[in-house]
Amino acid sequence: MKKHRILSIGLLLTAGFALLLSIQSISKKWPHAKAALVIIPEKTVTLTFDDGPDPRFTPTVLQILSDYQVNATFFVVGQNTAKHPDLVRRIAAEGHALANHTYTHPHLEEFQKDQVVSELTAADRIMTEVAGRSAVTPYFRPPRGNISSNILQSLKLSGKQMVLWNVCVENSSTHTPEEVRSRVMREIRERNGGIILAHDGDLDRSLTVQSLPLILRDLKQEGYRIVTLSDYLEQQTRKAKEDIGFVF
Ligand SMILES: [Zn+2]
Known part of the structure; x- marks a missing residue:
């Protein structure tokens, strides 16, 4: 025995x-595949947008989210926040959450701990200045999803919680809104939901903006709940304590 x-x-x-x-x-x-190992217990997704704000795409994304009456989390870049404070205020005023995507979007994985901390602190500071403390969540996403031990150790010092993603809207294998929608929906169905990453800044995001309404329509038709990131994480913590992939 x-x-x-x-x-x-x-x-x-x-x-x-x-x-x-x-x-x-x-x-x-x-590096982005880790979260794929986590099985989502309910048909639930949460939407996240990285690299903004960007006047070319963020206003259109906000309009689409408003049309579909859903909230999202914007992982904004500090220097873009400083350039377009009105857009960041609009994101917060329309009920979306703000989160930290560093100040300069560097290769953070090559940084020393104190440099990582100052990137995170500077990004938090500008978000707070522009939109107020209550709009700023504790969530942080490293540029490109790259992680290092210095980054992991700095999170505690900065009081941040790292959040990666399960499904990415942008992918070089899909070139039309229909193709993007099919791939994204297939990936979501495979795991019954997930943290969806899209981008509203940096490169040309026209394809993202065109695909987004198709994806949101499918999600609603197929009965997915679209929740805030904090609600999503709370559900995951409750239902699947072994969250080995996307939250640290
Ligand atoms: Zn980014």
Whole structure:
């Protein structure tokens, strides 16, 4: 009996270690793939937008979100916030959440701890100045999803919580709004929901803006709940405590 138990524990440990190794190798190859391992218990998604605000795309994204009556989280870049404070105030005024995507969108994974902390602090400071403390959430997403031990250690110092994503709207394999919608919906159905990442700044995001209404229509028709990021994370914590991928 005792032998059996030791053997079972041994097997569990080996399996756990193998899983960790595979997660590590997956993350090295596809840094954004980690969250794909998490199964969502209910048909729930949350929308996030990175790299804005950008006057070319953010107003259109806000209009679409308003048309579909959904809220999203905007991981804004500090220097873009400084350039377009009115847009950031509009994001907050329309009921969306603001989150930290660094001040200059650097290769943060190459930074020392104090540099990471100053990027995060500067981004929080400008968001707070522009939109008020209550609009700023504790969430942080590293540029390109790249992580380092310096970043992980700096999160505690900065009081931030890292959030990655499960499904990305932008992908070089899809070139029309219909193609984007099919791929994104397929990926969402595969895991019954997830954290959706789209971009409203930096590069040309016309395809994102054209695809977004199609995706939102499908989500609503298929009965997905579209919730805020904090509600989504709360649900995940409650229902799946082993959140090994997207929250640290
Ligand atoms: Zn980014």
